[in-house]
Amino acid sequence: MVAIRTSISRRRWLLGATAAALSLPFAALGAAPAALAPPLFWRTVRALHEHLFPPLPGTPSVADINATAYLSAVLLDPRIDAAEREFLSRGVILLDAYARRRHDRPFTALAEDEREAVLRRIEENPDGRYWLSLIVHYLLEALLADPVYGGNRDGIGWRWLAHDPGTPRPPRGWYEAVPEDA
């Protein structure tokens, strides 16, 4: 099979975001605090997920796919590059700061059209675009990765898309047992 690279591989390269962007992201979008209080951070993630993956009839919701908890596990996953995890978090903090600067309100308090405008504006920035693509990527993982990883509750994502994931299915913990430096 000619390799059609999966997931985020090469995306950063193709999008023109650089390694420097991971250490000093979104410089063009203005300043943001170093951190958000955890409750606000996760409310912001939840609002972001709800906007990107809205509850529509006949489709799974972010609660069905456990998207927010899934992302919190991603942020602690040592197999994902630490710089990428930091970049994911920085984007959330910046999203809140950017919403406050444009609308004097946190992202969580914005109306749907305001959220859309803020996100499309962020998409215009190469780093912002890369960050959003990662957020959507991990939403899709929560939707379609094996339920052993915490999303896709009872295979709801697979059922929605009539997808047969193949067998044998991975048992819990097998991947963590794969030698990292194999």
Place this chain on the structure above:
Amino acid sequence: MPEFDVCIVGSGAGAAPIAATLAAAGRRVVVLEKGPWLHEGDFFKDDRALGARRAYKPRLRDEPHVLEDRAEDGGWQATPTWQSERDFWNGSAVGGATNFMSGMFHRMKPQDFKLRSIYGPIADATIADWPIDYDELEPYYALVEQEVGVSGRAIAHPHAEPRSTPDFPFPPTTEHLFARRIDDAFSRAGLHPLPVARAILPATVGERGGCSYSGYCGGYGCATGAKGSARAALLTRAVATGCCEIRPRAHVFRLVSDASGRAIAAEYRDAVGGTRRVTAKVFVLACQAIETCRLLLLSHSPRHPRGLANGSDQVGRNLLFSATALGAGDFPLAEAPQAERGALAAYGPFVNRALQDWYHIEDPAFDGPAKGGTLEFVLQHPNALARASTLKWDENGRLLWGRELKARLEREFTGMRRLNFEVFADWLPHADCHVRLDPAVTDRWGVPVARVRLGFHPHNARVTAFLAARGEEALRLVGAGNVRSRVYDSPPPNLVAGGCRFGTDPSTSVLDPQCRAHEVDNLFISDASFMPTGGSVPYTWTVYANAFRVARQVLATV
């Protein structure tokens, strides 16, 4: 007294035939493999682990490559892969990348061995004929059918290469509805659809189970043993002789040579990072082309100051990939007859069809006859994460989310199936495609990494563009909609060869026609590195066949 008769570095398609042949003959063999030793029970259909998290591949920060691309100013831009995320690893495990292949098997054709003689020189391409011809390799292609387990159907076909046996030893795998549609449509148009062989057993044979038709084949380890990985097909048997020891998680970083220049030991890091050494009478390298070149260059000594077997400065030169283009066409399920929808939607059965009607091109687009290539037809891979993650981008590169994203996922997953074609054509060897050691970047143990220059000969794209246009026409013949294709100038990392060319002249080749190093008489190289040109097909069958050929030579020396 050396501990072993033969020490093999690597355990994939180039290595396992040596191990199996030598062990069966009672020679003491040790196989040093960088990756873990996995078995059928360790393999699962897990999109996240295999694709998104790169299971069985080193972390790019720990073990990068440095890739050189042509810069806008005409120079070369070097980027470590941890920065670009261009992954040039193909999976480390006992059995090597064959664990993760899709097993689409093609022989090279007689003309592929004589590319320069038949088609003549091309400016700036360092094309050379092979020092052996098809007839010399043919018995080993036939041997691979038996030993590795190749299923297929030999038919009278204008473009098929000669074979010494009437048919394959195993009947074809179960085929997808697309196979019949392709046969009908192409034959009506005067084309010659070719049944493609697969290194997959359709039914249980001995210890190896038959294919489970899960659809998750390429990129995934096989849970039944049906896939003819070097491990399932050959190494298990080699170990059973009692003469072959496999040392997994043994990462060789240097071959030691003595004052006379002969190889005497391999030094490697074991699973806990300790340095160990193993001695043998003969050494065989088969680490895939880039890492084989790297290991030779790392193994310099007073007798080999430029690297082992590199007195003529040929190691790393003439690196090959495969020139590729990819195409796709869509088949809405709603347009299929009700009775055929289930079969059309199935992901398990194989399409197993190719066109080689343009393996030799005579067309006004080229100045005289030109070497063409293969159009391989494959069902889109079912990997849900990879598909979905691609669907988040629209045609203009805008990121989709919300209602648009959900609607697109529904449409593409539940409403259609996609038939892809992959183009395989010669990647012409030339001066700007090679492997060296990086002067600054090291792996996590401080060992210089391979620096790979990825220059692309413009002729490649002329051929792949021509074939992609034929591929688009072919998909339309089958009734596909939304047909499109793309020609790639970046190389597919899983189709890599060359770098240690074999030949008769030590000043222009690293290996002699038996794949023994010109300068080191107890060193053989049996992965795809030996290939002066790569043909216009995937390499694995040829690598297996040549390694069985080399095994006879190795056996004759110990």
